[in-house]
Amino acid sequence: MSTRPHGVYDRTIPVAKTMTGFLIACCLLLSPGTVDSLGPAPKAPVQRIASLAPSLTQAVIFLGAQNKLVAISRFDEQPSLQHLPRAGGFSDVAVETLLKLRPDVVLAPKAPGNEASVRRLAAQGIPILAFSLTTTQDVCQAMARLGELLEARDKAQAWLSAFEELRQKLKTATPQKRPRVLLLVGLSPLVAAGPGSFADELIAEAGGHNIVQRAPTPFPVVSLESIFRHKPDIVINLAEFHEGKSQLQNLPGLRNARWISAPNKDLLQPGPALLSALLQLASWFDNPHVSLSAH
Numbered sequence: 001m002s003t004r005p006h007g008v009y010d011r012t013i014p015v016a017k018t019m020t021g022f023l024i025a026c027c028l029l030l031s032p033g034t035v036d037s038l039g040p041a042p043k044a045p046v047q048r049i050a051s052l053a054p055s056l057t058q059a060v061i062f063l064g065a066q067n068k069l070v071a072i073s074r075f076d077e078q079p080s081l082q083h084l085p086r087a088g089g090f091s092d093v094a095v096e097t098l099l100k101l102r103p104d105v106v107l108a109p110k111a112p113g114n115e116a117s118v119r120r121l122a123a124q125g126i127p128i129l130a131f132s133l134t135t136t137q138d139v140c141q142a143m144a145r146l147g148e149l150l151e152a153r154d155k156a157q158a159w160l161s162a163f164e165e166l167r168q169k170l171k172t173a174t175p176q177k178r179p180r181v182l183l184l185v186g187l188s189p190l191v192a193a194g195p196g197s198f199a200d201e202l203i204a205e206a207g208g209h210n211i212v213q214r215a216p217t218p219f220p221v222v223s224l225e226s227i228f229r230h231k232p233d234i235v236i237n238l239a240e241f242h243e244g245k246s247q248l249q250n251l252p253g254l255r256n257a258r259w260i261s262a263p264n265k266d267l268l269q270p271g272p273a274l275l276s277a278l279l280q281l282a283s284w285f286d287n288p289h290v291s292l293s294a295h
Helices: 019-026 054-062 095-101 112-123 136-149 153-171 198-205 224-230 245-249 274-284
Strands: 009-011 035-038 049-051 069-071 105-109 128-131 180-187 190-192 234-237 258-261
Touching: 035 112, 035 136, 049 054, 054 069, 054 105, 054 136, 069 095, 095 112, 105 112, 112 128, 128 136, 136 153, 136 198, 153 198, 153 274, 180 198, 180 224, 198 274
Parallel strands: 049 069, 049 105, 105 128, 180 234, 234 258
Antiparallel strands: 035 128, 180 190
């Protein structure tokens, strides 16, 4: 007989070079705290920025400093940034490219796959700010720190206020029956948002109940057996690749669920997109007090 706990966790997953792998890696923190500074302190005013994560790139853009970006992560998809050099990702930092560019600061997610590279850059005199991006608190602290760095405190505070206002509004608008929710970020293997992740927090605040309640990591691999047992009412599919989706939809415990394919990657981006992601979740959960035009 298996001794596995009756949570939805099945096993760990090797970090792949995909957005799913990016989420998993970013939740394996290197050290306590939200922001680490390595190497020399960034000198104000910062004029040349390299980003190693789409959410950090989005934060820079949101705070009005897009023109200061000199390198972006290989996951960044904004058409207006495609001319910029790629600085790599969470596990394949383009060290030589960054040494040539000599940015005023490199913005990096905390992840075990990039620790050696960012420490090498710091040792070469390049300022590094490494951010935890696991929880909503992490994201709020990252936005506040970037607001200071980019001399855009007012914009950062406006976002923080709007995010908190929406969260408080949703607290008073919780539906009488919370839908059971499964948020998938990968289909092969099945990777879901679990406890301790920003996505899990958003599900709860929007009025849902995440069926992934016990897991060793914020984005664990889950078993079909556990999914069948918890019978989600709503399945949100954020997977990059959809092979096997039709088979999943017809399995017991899933065929009666409402399947939603997210229209964007907001729920995968622990940055300013969390505001619209929370609003979108509330809409999907049929929250009668929240409309998509609320913000």
